Amino acid sequence: MSTPEQELLRRALAVLTSMAPAAIELGEVFKAAGHELALVGGPVRDAFLGRTSNDLDFATSATPDETQELLARWGDAHWDIGKEFGTIGARRFARGTGAQGADVVVEVTTYRSDQYDPASRKPVVAFGDTLDGDLSRRDFTVNAMAVRLPDLTFVDPFDGLTDLARGLLRTPIAPERSFDDDPLRMMRAARFAAQLGFDVDAGTLAAVVAMAGRIDIVSAERVQAELTKLLLADKPRKGLEVLVDTGLADHVLPELPALQLEIDEHHRHKDVYQHSLTVLEQAIAQETGPDGPVPAPDLVLRLAALLHDVGKPATRRFEPGGGVSFHHHEVVGAKLAAKRLKALKYEKQVVKDVSRLVELHLRFHGYGDGAWTDSAVRRYVTDAGPLLERLHRLTRADSTTRNRRKAQRLSDAYTDLEERIEALRAQEEIDAIRPDLDGTQIMQILGIRPGPEVGQAYKHLLGLRMEHGPLGPERAEEELRAWWAARR
Ligand SMILES: Nc1ncnc2c1ncn2[C@@H]1O[C@H](COP(=O)(O)OP(=O)(O)OP(=O)(O)O)[C@@H](O)[C@H]1O
Known part of the structure; x- marks a missing residue:
């Protein structure tokens, strides 16, 4: 007999092993330079759900500059647009076949320890020194699990695996504090409910209900990105119900709850x-x-x-x-x-x-x-x-x-x-219906120069084409002349 958690661990191990070569190699590069590296977030969660990914997120003790230097030796293409937030990206082009037959994209972020600033009501980006600290500021326990590299040690300080086995979304810290730090996490609860089919834990849900109005301080772009991911999920209903039932929808998509009446x-x-x-x-x-x-x-x-x-x-x-x-x-x-x-x-x-x-x-x-x-x-x-x-x-x-x-x-x-x-x-042509005569032909036949009359004639012929189908050039000319004579 194995517990659901053991079963999940076994499955995750198989998935992690299949995507591990590139990750382990990267872990060795960081270790040799004296830094910690761990696979974090979505790819860890997805491994437990049996899904592989070639899009890998890592957290590290290295500074952004150090990370940049190390990744320069690993990848084939690099970017640092997220450097201000501690993130350096790299892509390694496909080598070999199978799981290694696809490009691997990595984003490595220096441990974060953002603090909420009551004055600006926004979290202020800060770097920390521990993996646990980094995981504690993540949105949900199922996203706050990590696998240290190169040795594949599983790190789960908030018992995300139990929540994953139960299909629960729960914040690692008190939900009120978490949503105060970043109200977008409330939208993310709805998004993950849709994507993963998970329920939102009762305490977390109650906090969303109490704090729904705080979503107003989040930029429309961030809200939109979560709404889009929610809608593109295989089964968006559950996520939409979270939005409506918690009152979040009253703020981000009020037309939807209005339909209930x-x-x-x-x-x-x-x-x-x-x-x-x-x-x-x-x-x-x-x-x-x-x-x-x-x-x-x-x-x-x-x-x-x-x-x-x-x-x-x-x-x-x-x-x-x-x-x-x-x-x-x-x-x-x-x-x-x-x-x-x-x-x-x-x-x-x-x-x-x-x-x-x-x-x-x-x-x-x-x-x-x-x-x-x-x-x-x-x-x-x-x-x-x-x-x-x-x-x-x-x-x-x-x-x-x-x-x-x-x-x-x-x-x-x-x-x-x-x-x-x-x-x-x-x-007949019905996908791009045009009149039987074009502007030049209309001008030639009527002996007129460019002007509003050409447009009116064009519209008249287009109406006839819509009504009767293709007229053919001769009948179109007759109709055009008749229209011209009638309006003089
Ligand atoms: N607003 C946030 N608050 C706290 N943690 C966050 C937030 N946004 C992202 N994270 C953390 O970063 C990880 C990556 O975020 P991301 O939005 O890319 O989600 P994902 O789970 O990778 O899914 P996808 O890549 O499909 O969007 C999450 O798993 C989570 O741990």
């Missing part, structure tokens, strides 16, 4: 919040890589799935005859989503794409029983543009009815729409 009249779900989490999960199930079934996490799709109904609270109307409506919630939602993502400092393109998907997520429901004209299909494809594939996924994911027949009907209707798109695509 809404009763969804279309689907028999408790509320729009639960519906949104399910749509996110279903959208994730729809993700495939460009080369087939390898899942490729798609941030834009996931954000759109999570936020697609955020316009509902503001547009809810109770109708006189009973029932509820959310007219134009997609338009309102698109604006709210864009505003929130901008505040979180997401890149412009992400903001634009998510907002557009939110705006278009209902469009398909006008499709009914296949009664769309070719013109409506062209407009759907044109309005979605490069987001068409994602819109397909989002729209399919947005069906959470438990009524199987209704679900099947919706799915069949969407398949029908996709087939209509394919059929039209086989007949």
